[in-house]
Amino acid sequence: MVRGVEGRVVIVGGGPVGMLLACELAGRGVRTVVIESRSAVSGCPRATTLHARAVQCLVRRGYLGGLVAGGGVGAAGVGGGGVPVSSVFHFAGMAGLVISVPSGEPEPVLKCAQEVLERHFERRARAAGVRILRGHRVTGVRQGPGGVSVTAQAPGGVAVVCRGRYLVGADGARSVVRREAGFASCAYPATVxxxxxxxxxxxxxxxxxxxxxxxxxxxxxxxxxxxxxxxxxxxxxxxxxxxxxxxxxxxxxxxxxxxxxxxxxxxxxxxxxxxSDFSRLAACYRMGRIFLAGDAAHVHFPVGGQGLSTGVLDAVNLGWKLALAVRGEAGEGLLDTYDLERRPAAQRVIDHTRAQLTLMRPGPELEPLRALFGELVAKGGESGVLASMVSAQDTVLPGRDAGCSAWEGTFLHNTVLHTRQGQADVIGLLRQGRPLLLLFGDNRCTDGCAEQAEGWAGRVRVVHAEPAPGLPSALLVRPDGYIAWASEAEGPGAWASGAGGPAAALRALFGPRAEVEAAGVLAGAVS
CATH class of the missing domain: 3.30.70.2450 (Alpha-Beta Plaits)
Structure with missing residues (x-):
């Protein structure tokens, strides 16, 4: 007897990465199925650390309620009055690394057992309607021009076939999806x-x-x-x-x-x-309709506690893009940006965890190097490069072209804004999971941006606010908090020639603009 299960997206792996991705998809109306070999969440101690950039992205999506303070105007646990928030961590076993975030962000290091986080995401996934098949062992993966199918063995030996348009392997370091789909990898052998x-x-x-x-x-x-x-x-x-x-x-x-x-x-x-320090990075994160995320895509020595954060950032990056693709609203090439943005980040984690391990080796020839890094860590402020690297706050996404603004690809930190509807902040505005077009003041640039955005009404939220110190006149912010476009690079004649504005970036996100006949269509998306 073979039982069939249908979903728009099938996720293999019910750990924190798979459950978070399921939350992201189901929260955007995508019917999602999760297949997990374990019958229950394991109590085995594993990761316990979420670093700053992962915490920031999760707070913007509202996923850390009850686990971390912060994430809203006037919330407790965030810096105020321009005072950065700091936590002390370690680097290559050396204590005292100070990881700081700007005022208004949650504390940069969240200590939370993976078991707790996994249960937290699973409760939210179930509430959103995700179908979770626990105790099901995947035995085969097939991909065709119209979709994918996953064969699994249920408890009692019943065969189950799950079909969907896309498949994500979030099934850990020994990923069956990675093996069955034929993903190649670059591996670094164990040395310790x-x-x-x-x-x-x-x-x-x-x-x-x-x-x-x-x-x-x-x-x-x-x-x-x-x-x-x-x-x-x-x-x-x-x-x-x-x-x-x-x-x-x-x-x-x-x-x-x-x-x-x-x-x-x-x-x-x-x-x-x-x-051990065995490390592996998949040669690509996408093969047609199949994607890899978390430890299925990358593993490394766990010295910096970065594995969980790296997987969480995979899920946050892929979730909104895959949801747009399922709904037929994604721009051409949007799904390919997942590999372009996340694989280099994982390579960087692998490289600097290997560097930390080098410092930890006991050879006397390394004493001068250890002393040098120990001094940098001890001086706090001078270890900012190391802290940003460990916490992934140094991540800058590749721009769309050479002429883009310096803002593009950077992360927009939390800022209090005075909108037409009252006071708000970036964290709260991103809670809906839609891209934001932030327009500051009333000028030719903001008027033109609002007019262009009408072609993507309902997909992007347009927010008018008073000018904010240090920010350009207009910003297009992705659901994960990264900036997709900024007005800073627009030349003086750009608007006159019709070349200025966010239209190209909106097209990259959502595809061709839709015809909007009624002027009131956009009203519900404007703040």
């Missing part, structure tokens, strides 16, 4: 051996909390409730020859003892596992 687990320590001499480097490697210890201690080890002598073999408590005990140089007695262990 690492272990992880929660243990109970016995005896008076335990392990001090935090990151500790010895001449043989690293120990990271974090005390937990109930007398447990979460341990991570790093052995730089080489990759473990049997990386797939299950880790047992005695082996972890020996490893910790070897790195620290003393016997550490462990009475009990749970969630024991191995990992």
């Amino acid at each position: 051996s690492a272990m992880a687990g929660d243990v109970r320590l016995e005896g008076a001499e335990g392990l001090e909390a935090g990151w500790r480097r010895t001449e043989r490697g690293w120990i990271v210890a974090k005390p937990l409730e109930g007398g447990w201690v979460r341990l991570r080890t790093l052995n730089c002598q080489g990759a473990h020859p049997e990386r797939e073999r299950p880790l047992v408590l005695e082996e972890l005990r020996r490893e910790v003892g070897w790195i620290t140089g003393r016997d550490i007695v462990m009475g009990e262990g749970r969630w024991l596992s191995r990992f």
Whole structure:
């Protein structure tokens, strides 16, 4: 017996990336099916960190309610009076890296267990009407000119075939979608051996909390409730020859003892596992109607806690674009920008996590380099480049052409605006998930922009506001907070010649303009 399931988009993988993407699609009216092999959310400790850019994007979409303060005019937890908000993190095991965000943004580092985030997104996905098939193991993927089909085995052995127009593989590092669809990858072999687990320590001499480097490697210890201690080890002598073999408590005990140089007695262990610095990046994120996101597309050494954030940013980038494509409202080539924007970002994460690992290797020849970076981190403000890199706040998307404004591809930070409807801010205005055309003041530029936007009425929200210090006369902002067009680059004769305005950027987002016969069509989209 074969059971059929239909959806406009099928997502394989029900972790935080897959569930977030499902939320984005269903919230825009796209019928979505999620296939997940696990029958329930795993309690195994995994990622615990969301960095600034991921937090900023999620707050703009309203996804972190109850998990983080901030995200609205006058909300608690955001900076005020021009005062930046800062959190302390680490770089290559060196404490003291200061990650800052502008006033008005949520705190830059959100500590939240992946299990909690996954449940949070799943509740929202179910409320939006997403169909979630848990306990279903994918066995095959096929792509045709009109859509895709995914074969899975349900509990009890029943075969299920899910069909849709598009498929997204968000099924982790061992992605079945990536393998079955034939995506090529660039891989970096493992060079170190690492272990992880929660243990109970016995005896008076335990392990001090935090990151500790010895001449043989690293120990990271974090005390937990109930007398447990979460341990991570790093052995730089080489990759473990049997990386797939299950880790047992005695082996972890020996490893910790070897790195620290003393016997550490462990009475009990749970969630024991191995990992390494093996890294992989898919050669492309799209093959026809099939996409990759999260660990299915990229894996790297987890030293900076950036894996979850990188996957979240994949989902935020792809969600609104895929929804437009399903509804037939996407501009030609819009779906291809997912690969162009997100794959270089993942390559950058892989590169600088490998660089951090180099600094963590115990060789004495690296002491001058470690001292140099330690000094940069300790000085706070001078570590801004490192902080922006770790938090992904240095990400600038490629512009549409060489003559675009310097604003294009940058992220629009939260700003309080005085609109025709009253006071608002960027975070609140983006909550609907539609692109914003922000028009500041009344002038020839803003009048012309509003007129051009009539061709895409209902797809872009036009907001008139008083001039804002430091901002150009007009900005087109994507749902993820990045700027798609700005008036700054318009030459003095652009409007006279008909070449100025956001029309080209709107066309890239939504395709050809629609004919608007009634002047009142736009009224419901103007603030």
